[in-house]
Amino acid sequence: MQDLNLRHLYHFWVIAHEGSIARAAEMLDLTPQTLSGQLATFEASLGNALFRRANRSLQLTNFGQTVFGYADDMFETAHALSEVLRQPPEDRPLRLSVGVSASIHKLIAYHLTEPALELEREVRLNVHSGDTVELLRRLAQRELDVVLTDRQPPSAEASHFRSHRLGSSSMSLFAAPALAARLRADFPASLDLEPFLATSLDAPYINALMNWFSSQGIRVKVAAEVDDSALIKVFGRQGFGYFAAPTAIRHEVCSQYHVEHVASIAEVRETLFAVTRARGSHNAAVAELLRERPELED
Structure with missing residues (x-):
């Protein structure tokens, strides 16, 4: 130059x-x-x-x-x-670059970002989905303004970031109508060796769910491992197996994917965080994302 x-x-x-x-x-x-x-x-x-x-x-x-x-x-x-x-400073569009961990359900990701789009000031939103480690690297390099994730940064990197708890939801099980009716009878024993659609991502709730299955003596039959939460629901709609999603979006999951709620599992929860750089941000759209979301609590 x-x-x-x-x-x-x-x-x-x-x-x-x-x-x-x-x-x-x-x-x-x-x-x-x-x-x-x-x-x-x-x-x-x-x-x-x-x-x-x-x-x-x-x-x-x-x-x-x-x-x-x-x-x-x-x-x-x-x-x-x-x-x-x-343009006057107050009229300039706010740019908001959000990283969303791939293990977060897409409907939850929408609910988390929606408030920033409801500001009176125009917001130009860019959303990037991916592995949490890679997203945190991009956050540190100022390529992203905030990362939405289901886990806190590693303790070795905690000094570089600030973690904000957004909400926590129990997990529920869903399935196509015929399978859901069968699973609701004699739950949870009815889950034994029934086809389960699992995420192939290292999602904290999956580990907790597997531990819960074990505590109930349920033998898990994994019918498919999928790294896309929306695609898992599509397989579930077609009757290939039952799947897990946050109870907080229960009604939307049932309506959008034409599946039925089987049961909620209070012992298995998904907690969501917004991670920013340690020095924070003056971006009003980021500030809006950092508020706790009571609607995500079940």
Whole structure:
């Protein structure tokens, strides 16, 4: 960047857009001679010609096309930024980049992010789903503003982050109507060797659920392991097995996926956290996400 003259790059970009030095000079309020000299200086600094003359017009060389592509991206972005900066600070859109652990149920993730979108000020939301460790790395590097997760950061990294408890829900079991009716009879013994749809992710509630199955003497027959909570519900709707989801979203799960509630398990809970950098954030949208959610408590 120290060797790149951005003013010369901008003038080159305008010339390329206008197709002639005369029209570009008029737009930039410069003399054609001055602009031509600047272009020659810029080409000399790059060590390559950016234009060739053809029929009294300027045409980009292959090298010039490459430079123009980058310049086009840069100055279009700069123009968009300029438009935003012209707005009063209170009217500028808030940018909110949220990392969502893949092990969190999608309906829960929506409920957690929805309040930020209800602010009077416009919020431009970017959501990234993935492994919690990778999301925390991106949070530390300021690529994300907050991470929504079902676990707290490792103790070795606790000093770099601040963890905010958002809510806790017991877990419930769901299944397609015919299977649900069978499982509700003589519950929980009815679960023995029935097909179970498990998440392949290392979700804390899955470990707790497996311990609960063991305490009840239930032999678990895993019909499928799926790393997408929404896809598990689709398999469940088709009758391939029963699955677990937070009781807090019981009605939405039943309505959206046409399944039925089998039972709630008070001993197995999912606790949700919002993790921010230790120094916090002045972003009003982030502050909205950090509030505890009574509606997530069952």
